[in-house]
Amino acid sequence: MNQHHVCAAVFSAGSWGTAVGKIMADAGTSVIMHARRAEIADAINTTHRNPGYFPDIELPQALTATTDPAAALDGANFLVLSIPAQSLRAGLAAWTPHIGPDTVILSLMKGIEIGSGLRASQVITEVTGIPACRVAVLSGPNLAREIMDGQPAATTIACPDEDAAHRIQKACHTPYFRPYTSTDVTGCELGGAVKNVIALAVGIASGMGMGHNAQAMLITRGLAETTRLATAMGAHPATLSGLAGLGDLVATCSSPLSRNRTFGTHLGQGLSVEQTTAATRQTTEGVKSAGAILALAHAYDVEMPITEVISALLHEKVTLDQAAAALMQRPPKPER
Template identity: 40%
Template sequence: MSNKVTLLVAGSWGTALASVLADNGHDVYMWTRSNEQAAEINEQHTNARYLPGIILSERIRATNDMEEAVEGSQAIIIVAPSSAMRSVVQQLQPFYKKGTLIVHATKGFETATLKRMSVVISEELGCPEGDIVVLSGPSHAEEVVQKKPTTTVVASLNDELANRARDLFMNVNFRVYTNRDLLGVELAGAFKNIIALGAGMSDGLGFGDNAKAAIITRGLAEIARIGVEMGANPLTFSGLAGVGDLVVTATSKHSRNWRAGYSLGQGKPLQEVLDAMGMVVEGIRTTEAAHAISQKYNVQMPIADQLYKVLFTGKDSRTAVEALMGRDPKTEMEVMRLETWEQWHT
């Protein structure tokens, strides 16, 4: 079998995963649209815009030629932003060969269609969704590339493909579990970015750890409620892709979503925040998608709803958090609709 593995595209997370694969002895080709970025990676072995101060393995090579990137590759790892996923896979499609392992590690939805990334990839490559693997879990690129201990999950409807993906990435620093709940893992990874925005906004407002803990906890309930309604296994939301990823994204300054929320809490306009970040903040688009999804499934998502109003209707962030605290009293166990909860306990 070929030792070549391909990464699309060369952002921070893609570069971190390329480093894991290179550590495992693979020859890694990263595809990028930028000639300048490809030259930097190949000649200087750095990707300074995304991971400053990191020296990359000489096993990692970059190219802006899609055919060169994927020819002879045993696996293709897609880490394109959700907004660019369909476009990137359309460029991949002419060179895709059936049987090549496809893994994606993007946490978001296609906003216009509300489709998950595995659905978008399946449509464009003409392969079953069951032939796609998703990689998720609590994993900051900045720590992965420094070989700090990280634990993730790969999910697929096909156990053999999940095991292949696990073996591709697994090493002493990067532990990988498998999961058959592809739907739940994708939903958890996408929705948690909304809650991270909310947690950052609370911190930016100076509301303290008590408020942040409440947002994270109730946010998990919110994610699980809509996830189960959409058909996911509730146990997934208590695992690495659920609570694990939520905690790391909602509490760390490495998190773009937390940082964006923090700036919003300080009163900065959304466009100013995005310009300053210089990288994709998936939680913004996911909040827009979640607003439509909650209406489609008739499921309340109060945190997502208030963030939607802050991001897209100009609502004041302090007023939004106060609105959450002032909601009508509920019992804590009003997490999921009874009929969907019971289906997992019979």
């Protein structure tokens, strides 16, 4: 099949979905975005801009939009999912009848489902009945704003089927966006989910006026606890020191463009969870997933002290000062 006949349906038209839609269109893939709101779909089709997220960036001609899920999925080689992790199950239930028999699903989601503790790829296979070899995940240090500006970035595409991973790689490889492939879906998804919680901790430290030493400590120890959980769940340790692990962690923890870090900064400055949620328009996956990740840690008997403190703070079981003290005062012991 020639590259220009490759089609991708992107659900939905949020910031990261729009960025990946732009990447794929720039790579020669035809992209149809599914927008929930008619005015967003109309604006994308008539002005080639997404007024909700990137009003200043012109989108490629090969990218169009619709509010009709069946129309978006008609003939799609790839279904790219970029919706809040907690809405995935309900969304998929409605869309599954329209997914073609050979469509490969690509998850951009970085959250853990509350209650079930499932990663996005697991929710996808459970709801759709599509085998795991047709479900891939994309994860790396990918801040949407920088990618929309054409800034260079790399990512990891993980799928149990290497051929499917390579087809996705080809469909989103551009001069500014370099995808690597992997078969470690578990490692990629856990790296993406846990780093949001660590970014909240780094944001809190920053908001409280702590310096780069404290932030680097949290990033480093955060990577250690992420790796402990991921390897306990069957991931390869090398994945966590790669783009989907360390790479994504560093970008999310150090950039003011990161919504999780920004959310943490507001908390560190003394705003409540409610006030911060009201101030943040977009989904902050770390806030939603922290409790679910902690439940996984308990299930796999893994120590995750940073996740534990952040979860307690979000559920108002500890004060900000208690949380800060707990993050900084771990009992001294050998590092390894």
